[in-house]
Amino acid sequence: MVQCAETLVVRALPGLPRVRPGDDVGGLIVRALREAGWTLQACDVLVVTSKVISRAEGRFVDVSQVTPSARARELAEVTRKDPRMVELILQESTHVSRAAPEVLVVRHRLGFVSANAGIDLSNALPPEAQGAAQGAGPWALLLPQDPDAAARALRARFEAEFGVPLGVVLSDSHGRPFRLGSVGLAVGVAGLPALHDQVGTCDLDGRPLERTVSALADQVACAADLVAGQAAEGRPVVLVRGLTFDPSERTEAKAMVRPAEQDLYA
Amino acid sequence: MVQCAETLVVRALPGLPRVRPGDDVGGLIVRALREAGWTLQACDVLVVTSKVISRAEGRFVDVSQVTPSARARELAEVTRKDPRMVELILQESTHVSRAAPEVLVVRHRLGFVSANAGIDLSNALPPEAQGAAQGAGPWALLLPQDPDAAARALRARFEAEFGVPLGVVLSDSHGRPFRLGSVGLAVGVAGLPALHDQVGTCDLDGRPLERTVSALADQVACAADLVAGQAAEGRPVVLVRGLTFDPSERTEAKAMVRPAEQDLYA
Numbered sequence: 415m416v417q418c419a420e421t422l423v424v425r426a427l428p429g430l431p432r433v434r435p436g437d438d439v440g441g442l443i444v445r446a447l448r449e450a451g452w453t454l455q456a457c458d459v460l461v462v463t464s465k466v467i468s469r470a471e472g473r474f475v476d477v478s479q480v481t482p483s484a485r486a487r488e489l490a491e492v493t494r495k496d497p498r499m500v501e502l503i504l505q506e507s508t509h510v511s512r513a514a515p516e517v518l519v520v521r522h523r524l525g526f527v528s529a530n531a532g533i534d535l536s537n538a539l540p541p542e543a544q545g546a547a548q549g550a551g552p553w554a555l556l557l558p559q560d561p562d563a564a565a566r567a568l569r570a571r572f573e574a575e576f577g578v579p580l581g582v583v584l585s586d587s588h589g590r591p592f593r594l595g596s597v598g599l600a601v602g603v604a605g606l607p608a609l610h611d612q613v614g615t616c617d618l619d620g621r622p623l624e625r626t627v628s629a630l631a632d633q634v635a636c637a638a639d640l641v642a643g644q645a646a647e648g649r650p651v652v653l654v655r656g657l658t659f660d661p662s663e664r665t666e667a668k669a670m671v672r673p674a675e676q677d678l679y680a
Numbered sequence: 681m682v683q684c685a686e687t688l689v690v691r692a693l694p695g696l697p698r699v700r701p702g703d704d705v706g707g708l709i710v711r712a713l714r715e716a717g718w719t720l721q722a723c724d725v726l727v728v729t730s731k732v733i734s735r736a737e738g739r740f741v742d743v744s745q746v747t748p749s750a751r752a753r754e755l756a757e758v759t760r761k762d763p764r765m766v767e768l769i770l771q772e773s774t775h776v777s778r779a780a781p782e783v784l785v786v787r788h789r790l791g792f793v794s795a796n797a798g799i800d801l802s803n804a805l806p807p808e809a810q811g812a813a814q815g816a817g818p819w820a821l822l823l824p825q826d827p828d829a830a831a832r833a834l835r836a837r838f839e840a841e842f843g844v845p846l847g848v849v850l851s852d853s854h855g856r857p858f859r860l861g862s863v864g865l866a867v868g869v870a871g872l873p874a875l876h877d878q879v880g881t882c883d884l885d886g887r888p889l890e891r892t893v894s895a896l897a898d899q900v901a902c903a904a905d906l907v908a909g910q911a912a913e914g915r916p917v918v919l920v921r922g923l924t925f926d927p928s929e930r931t932e933a934k935a936m937v938r939p940a941e942q943d944l945y946a
Contacts (some may be wrong), residue, residue: 422907428743512944519944527858550708587894589927591945592793595875595895599859599900611860616721628853629861629903636863636902639894640923641688656690657906670859678778678785678943679857 418513418586422656426641426649427452429440434541435472440571443651452653457661459581459654460572461638462565464510466603466650467584474540475502477552493518499533502554506507506531511679519591524561525671532557557586557632561602562666569604579661581606585635586641590651591679598639600631601665607662608669629657629670684690688922692907692915693718699916700807701738706837709917718919723927725847725920727904729829730867731803732916733824733850741768743818756793759784765799768820772797777945787859787909790827790867791937794854798867823852827868830934835870845927847872851901851908865907866897866933873897873928874935895923895936907941 429446443462447454468626474507482490482497487506492513500518504510507520511527522531533640538555538654556678558564561584589595600608610630638652673680695712699705713720722725748756748763752770758779766784770776773786777793787793804821823832827831827850835848850868855861866874876896885903904918940946 420907421689421694422903424688424690426686427700442740482821503703514944517944569805590895590938592938592943593865593895593898595898595936596894597899598686627861629856629859629863629924632859632861633902633906637688637690637906640896640899664716670861672856672858672860675856678780678783 419529420636420656421656424637424641425561425653425655427648427651430466430648430651432468432648433466433469435453435470435474437470439466439470443568444571444575445482446651447590454572454576454578454580454653455580455655456578457658458578458653459583459601459606459636459657460568461583461585461598461642461652461654462586463642463650464558464561464564464567465534465555467561467564467602468534468555471558472540473556473558474538475554475556476645477554496552499530499552500555502533502556506533506556509655509680511676511677521677525668526599526601527591527677528617531588532588544574553566553639559586562604562668564603565602565604565667573605576662579605581634581659581661583631583634583638584667585638587603587639598632598635598637598642600635600670602667603631603665603667605661606657606667607659608667631665631667632670654670685701686922688876688903688920689816690903690907691919691921693917693919694915696732696914696917698914699732699735701736701740703736705732705736706834709834710837710841712917716813716945719744719921720838720842720844721847721921722844723921723924724844725849725863725872725900725923726834727851727901727918727920728834729907729908730798730827730830730850730852731821733810733827733830733868734800738806738919739822739824740804741770741820741822743820755779755784760774764817765796765818765820767797768822768878769797770798770823773945775940781885787940787943788823790823791934791940792865792891793857793868793943798852798854818879823867824850828870829868829869831933838892839871845871847900847923847925847927849897849900851904853905855894864898864903864908866901866936869897869931869933871927872900872931873940874931874933897931898936 480498482501486501487583490500509521511519538553611624733861746764748767752767756766786893804819848870874897878892
């Protein structure tokens with residue numbers, strides 16, 4: 415059962431170093447929390463940008479080394495994108511939702527529908543290429559292999575450290591099909607219920623509430639994005655304090671993905 | 681220029697009475713702020729659920745009095761919805777995006793695409809019908825006539841009262857085409873830039889940021905929704921403190937609507 419907070423405090427964690435391939439992200443976050451003098455409380459949620467997990471997993475791709483397939487070259491013509499980027503996008507996805515000039519919307523292998531399969535070209539240089547940043551060719555950073563599993567691992571690490579039930583959200587920033595501007599979105603969730611089901615509650619007139627399920631984890635990712643800023647400011651970890659929930663073992667970000675067979679726009 | 685907050689505090693305003701047709705919502709909020717001992721600071725954002733504006737504007741519709749058109753009856757068959765509700769939805773919209781069993785997604789006359797034209801059946805009873813809530817027939821509550829104008833009016837009222845530049849967001853809760861669960865969304869905006877354009881900033885490698893525009897007002901609506909709860913808890917006004925922005929005269933929620941001619945799923 416999720417209870418609405420009276421007051422929510424959303425705060426960026428200072429002092430986290432830039433994550434490199436092979437780094438123990440959980441350990442780095444715990445150390446930054448300790449150095450900042452923060453003690454986690456029950457139902458605190460840590461929102462971690464998925465990019466730092468991608469970096470730790472070494473999900474960098476040197477785009478110049480990618481060989482586009484015939485299908486990728488075809489879609490590159492339609493979308494006016496780099497055929498090598500299109501190839502990468504196709505490798506990360508299971509279905510093309512829409513292709514148009516400057517637009518390639520796909521269903522990601524993780525289930526969600528998004529532009530460019532969530533592949534990022536910002537902050538995508540691996541450490542070895544950073545010295546030559548100005549002259550370096552394009553590098554891409556893929557989403558973590560299994561963001562829900564990564565969220566569960568972080569949650570276990572933090573709970574062991576602080577001895578209280580916690581939530582973890584791995585966030586990313588995505589565009590929307592019918593609206594402009596990107597918003598924070600949960601690609602991995604642990605502990606915190608991804609969806610908040612209000613079945614059975616009534617409105618102020620005593621009538622059953624019509625709209626009953628809210629995307630709790632996505633909204634937490636949005637709140638965190640307001641303080642995480644974009645990459646330039648380097649605040650990849652945000653604490654959200656004030657929610658109350660029964661820590662759930664079974665939650666996952668995939669629960670917020672509308673199943674492909676219910677896709678109205680397939 | 682928007683600056684990311686280090687810390688954001690999101691807090692529900694207590695003590696607001698239930699709004700009735702003809703009420704001065706701005707005046708009621710100012711009184712509740714005074715009674716709670718809250719003083720607004722520069723760049724505070726007040727997020728107000730659009731429902732209270734709808735109530736003040738008397739946007740209640742007695743569904744039993746609606747006569748469905750032939751088109752509404754046809755779509756009611758497809759969607760298995762009440763033909764009178766479908767008629768109301770059509771009256772509030774300019775285009776049907778998708779119709780399927782249990783689903784009617786339209787482009788609202790205000791521009792955005794959403795299920796059921798944002799028409800609400802919860803908390804939709806007008807005051808005169810509330811005594812008979814259990815036996816009352818279906819009532820619907822339409823969105824405010826002009827939410828951006830209503831947001832501007834509230835902003836002017838609050839700024840006159842507190843003497844500092846403020847933001848106002850009128851929020852609603854909507855589903856998403858490819859994801860489950862509803863999220864907060866800005867249907868009216870004043871003062872706070874709806875979109876936060878990061879053109880010209882660089883990532884940590886010194887490369888221009890690829891994704892540059894975030895939907896600031898929608899994310900603020902999501903953060904507020906985490907404490908506003910749903911109607912049953914009756915927290916229609918939420919203060920978001922900690923953002924920094926140049927108060928904008930020209931902002932509007934419509935700026936976040938992807939124009940119909942760019943609709944990839946038309």
